[in-house]
Amino acid sequence: MKLSHMLRYIPLFFLGMYALSAMAIEPFVVKDIRVEGIQRTEAGAVFNYLPVKVGDTMDDEKATQAIKALYGSGFFKDVRIEVENDVLIVLVQERAAIAQITFSGNKSFPSDKMKEGMKQIGLSEGLIFDKSMLDRAEQEIKRQYLSQGKYAATVKTVVSPLERNRVAIAFQIEEGAVSKIRSINIVGNQAFESKELLEQFKLTTPDWMTWWSKNDQYSKQKLTADLESLRSFYMNQGYLEFNVDSTQVSITPDKRDIYITVNITEGEKYTVTDVKVAGEMLLPEDEARKLISVQTGEYFNRQKVTESSKAIGDRLGNDGYAFANVNAVPEVDKDKHTVGFTFFIDPGRRVYVRRINITGNTRTRDEVLRREMRQLESAWYGADKINRSKQRLERLQFFSDVNVETPAVPGTADQVDLNLNVTEKSTGSIMFGAGLSSAEGVVLGVTVNQNNFLGTGNRVSAQINTGRVNTVYSLSYTDPYFTPDGISRGFDVYRRDVDTSYLGTGTYKTSSYGTGVKFGMPINERDSLSAGLTFDYTQVNLDATSPGQYLLYCSGQLNCENTSLALNLGWAHDTRDNVLFPNNGVLQRANIEIGLPGFDLEYYKAEYKHSWYKALSKNFTLMLNGEAGYGASYGSKDFPFFKNFYIGGVNSVRGFETSAIGPRQPNTTTGTTFATGGTKRLLGNAEIYFPIPGMKDAKQLRLSTFIDAGSVYAADQDISLSDLRFSTGLGVSWYSPFGPIKLVLAKALNPKKSADGLVDDRTQLLQFQLGSQF
Template identity: 45%
Template sequence: MRSSPLERWLRPVPACVALLTVAHAPLVHAVEPFDIADIRVEGLQRSDPGSVFAALPFRVGDSYTDDKAAAALRALFATGLFKDVRIELEGRVVVVVVQERAFIASVNFSGLKEFDKDTLAKALKDNGISDGQPYDKAVIDRAEQEIKRQYLSRSYYGAEVVTTATPVSRNRVDVTFNVVEGNVAKIRSIHIQGAQAFGESTLLDLMDLTTTGWLTWYTKTDRYARTKLNADLEKIRSYYLNRGYLEFQVKSTQVTISPDKQHIDISIVVDEGLPYTVTGVRLEGNYLGKEDEFKARVSIQPGEPYRGDDVSGTVRRFTDLYASYGYAFAKVESQPQIDRQTGQVVVVLRANPGVRVNVRRINLAGNTITRDEVIRREFRQFESAWYDGNKIKLSRDRVERLGYFDEVTVDTNEVPGAPDQVDLTLNVKEKPTGSLNLSAGYSSADRLSLSASISKENIFGSGNSLSFGVNTAKSSRSLAVSTVDPYFTDDGVSRAIDVYYRQSKPYNSRGSSYDLATPGMSIRFGVPFSEFDTVFFGVGAEATIIGTSKGLPLSYTKFADEFGTHSWDMPFTIGWAREERDNPMAPTRGRYQRLNIDFSLVGDVRYARMNGQIQQYLAVPYFPKLTLGLNAELGVGTGLDGRSYPIFKNYYGGGLGSVRVFEQNSFGTTDVTGAYIGGNKKFNANAELYFPVPGTGNDKSLRIFAFADTGNVWGTTQQVHLDDLRASAGFGLSWISPVGPLKMSYGVPLRAFSSDKIQRFQFQIGTSF
């Protein structure tokens, strides 16, 4: 059958020319319309024929026209599956001939050092490059640019990317990105021009970005990133705004890179403006008739320099107060009225509360493992109740404190057609909650210790936890199994069950050894009395087995004579804890308090013991980068029912966690064998002043500290005298390392006795004070 002129045009030309030809079909001989008898597709290898038929604008029996042919070509190219398409006519049969694009069989990388392969693979997948996707040179070019962008974000300005596409079977290609990273570009200089009120060095200290220093290999603060520079500029702006410079602005920033792409110079030009003093604060707008409550939350002080933090803090407290009354969308604006002639400003706070709303529905999103009830039971905001910003924030914080999620956010959405209602959506991003840990540690007290543990929090999404652990330290070995149900009751009472076997070998100055083993089990409950306070109580049963190896201290021999080498007791526990620190691992603000009482009224031994501790962290006035930490701990124990106080419940002191510089656990009394046996009374107080390590910017994981310690341990026959206190001072290094908190210290004794064991350098992994 002879082909029409249009067919002869379509056969030999590329796809884009074919589209133009069809679009301008009236300029050539057109095909007379006819009814389609059949449609045939040729050239498919991987694609499904249905994808072709679905894109065609005609079916068998429909009328065929030039316009429909052009529409068919456009639709098939739009699928992205084909690099060439043409339509041929055989009588009343329409033949669609396609040439498929190659598909990506695999994506590979070579030369990677700075990035993990999975990180780049995810970035490329977000840009349409992954296994099974059509191969497109334009998309590959975009992928190269994305890889370069990732390297630029880490200051690798000389990174080069070359892509190799290797054909494989079934019309597929292996795509390999060959990366030559080059060297990282480092900040050579940072200069601030236009600053007169404050020195350049003062402003540079505010920035996280720094020039290359002796520790920047660890902190990487000498690597330029635009986001980091913007954050530093905001810190400088905030510094000026908090010192009266209301009209401060950054005029320009210039970042230049050296020809060899190894060095970066940053120049910042600022305009300080004039300093302003606040002469008054005025409230305008609707304050719900509660002006006194709002005024009580104003921290802006007339007669003081204008402080941006005070203004933004006041605005935030106003919106929070509105939210607590149900006004979710209240608007509070600060409008300073400036008098440039006198350098004075009146701060006007204009408020519009909007409409009071209630919460129609609370939705959860992102929890694929955690059950809804585990999250909802932490909520303090309820459905069909007035919107309360304080309860919503508290609910979010409680969900975050569960520790099951990387991110927790709350979105407030208006309900269409109901201006007095909102829906809340809690978005969570779950994280793995199981862990298998194998670790080794070395300390000046225990030498080499090995530990292993396996634990699973939020097991089966229930919120419960289960753990198993073993420790092989020289002085203290343990085997423990524990399970915790944080909502044993609907009111939030927690229950914990522990089964353990502990073995300790107290230190003996004569080098002999002896064992003290304590197998036991306990159950305890935690009752929340507020959002920060928890009261604990529980009961247990434990046995004490005193080994009879060579060198058993006389005090243990006496205990064995009184109670036997195998004794048992049932300890009861009552405790209270209040946690208000901003970060338990590296606190800079807040307080932690606890009080524990344990006693035994039945069994071979009868005793009572109390231990209390308080920690306070606060900022040093005029030195915001410094943190002062204070700690005090007191413990006392006594025997009951005329029985001796059990020696294995003694307190120990000296060393890290007590009074540094003195040998670990060397305080208290010793018996005739020379063994340190501690005492039933303990006191120690510590002060630490934390400094950021030079060159680390505002990094809190690595800090230098100066310390001063005092304390002692007294035996049952000794009276507590302040003259007995030991004291020391020195300096040290604190590091939140990958294997746990590490502290090293070096100091000198300020008050010691001739019999004391001195150990000037000490270190420990996993200690607090």
């Protein structure tokens, strides 16, 4: 009889490097396999890991492989193999399962978010308990608190056994106080005061804004970025050999205060002595030199060197050289403290775009994006065309993000693909406007817009204005690509009612109905023309207290009707880099509205607008805006008073009530006055936009400070700058998830009041517009 038949049990233990015990077995044919000790794990899972099946020959090597495989599954903390009468017996002891994970003491992070984080590193309810994963989770929690500046935070874990081979894990957290930076000391600076150098840092000691920015909380990443900003500052001032020798970050024993010391060596200032251009000169040397902003005789400036290399590379990119490389190689003379630069140009091979791939547009049709592309497939690569395409897509306001990549086509040296990935956002909005004045009370308005109707790029807009004085109902539809060449067509239908009786004055009521069609034609990338016709019917209702000029317009009657066919012509020039929050560029508009002869109204209104944007720095943008308007009648009747210009309010001269500036007429009934508007209009705005301190993203929310000036003038008045009204104040513009919100705190600087009450400007300190987006 074989030895294996004589042995009752042969235990094999998996120890160290999965070595078997000294006792070995002779090979035998497995008649059956039995698994013992499993509670949650299916027997079939064990059989899947075993390298032997019934009918196979079992030996020492396969026994070792079986133990390794079962341990490797992670389900078991102990594995033994026994043999009885040629039956292979696998005895296992399962690892405990996690039944519950709880957190206590965590105030900065919600428990549900922490559970999600634990799940990502393999620690979750229902999974097998692994001590190494628990240690990793504990370290990750500590790391998260350290990123918040809470260096005194402690994390303790308690593992409690439960019935049915389960455990409960409790994380007991003591967050502690936030550690603050108490001092940042720069050592070795001689050319600049420490105060000036610390202005280059985002990290700072506590001040009145750090509760919001958190910049008084230490972060290794922030310090690294600040040191690079310091290096750039010195490099841009000529200090070519500047170096950060060391940094020391120390924390007090109670882990509340942090002290940072930065040791630097400034070196000497270097002067640029020579600038050369070399390499493969595909550009004329004169043109290349014009792109170089580094000049001989001036101090070294790393930013100018970088910008010059980029400018030459971008210029070559416009001609198809997507992988052009421009290196500015310095020639340093340490004795004379001078440096010369040779810009070596390597244009590489000229490439073309094989395909344009668009992803991320789940609602917007592909054709809506492709028609905005200025870079074409199978055409030479053009960096300027790609940038312009990206700008046009961003200006659609259909997408919150537009990413462009140009990877090389594998296996080729002269082809790239243009990959566009967009992130869509809600393009429908409900805009609410509200105001409160002593004259008109609460004024409410709502405008519903869908700028990407059914993903076609067409615009649909409906407006309802429910003010007591002005009530407007309108519906418009615009197809921006009525023709493939980009000619747009739009239709408008409206009704406008004006009732000034709520002002407590004997004034007038009008009801206007109209419909129109308009066309737009692009001239080039920046300029466009527009033309349209609008048929309008307006009924004017007066009463005995109406002003004499209104009665005169209606020939002494209390009612009169007017029909008109208005021709609208316009021109626009737009170079803004962003429609919503521009930083650079110009917007010019000129429009003229003409009441065509043969109808009751024969008039014209001309308007011009010029807005100029200039980025003063990374965070500050200057906006200058000027507007002018002029209207007159060329027929037998006077200029229709209900076509007058008005000014004042949140979108013109802030700090004054809407339409409150300009000529006023007395109300003989109440003894007050009301604005009548005018046929001439002037408006000027100067505004500086900047982000909220500590706010990283200025694309959605920014502050501004402004000065406004403007007025309107009656037909019999000469334009006089002494009549301009001025205001100043602060504003907040926020493109929120609920739509655009504008909040203004303004002070009217020169409101006019006269003894006879004929000039009595009404002011508002707080004005706002808000929206809700769907």
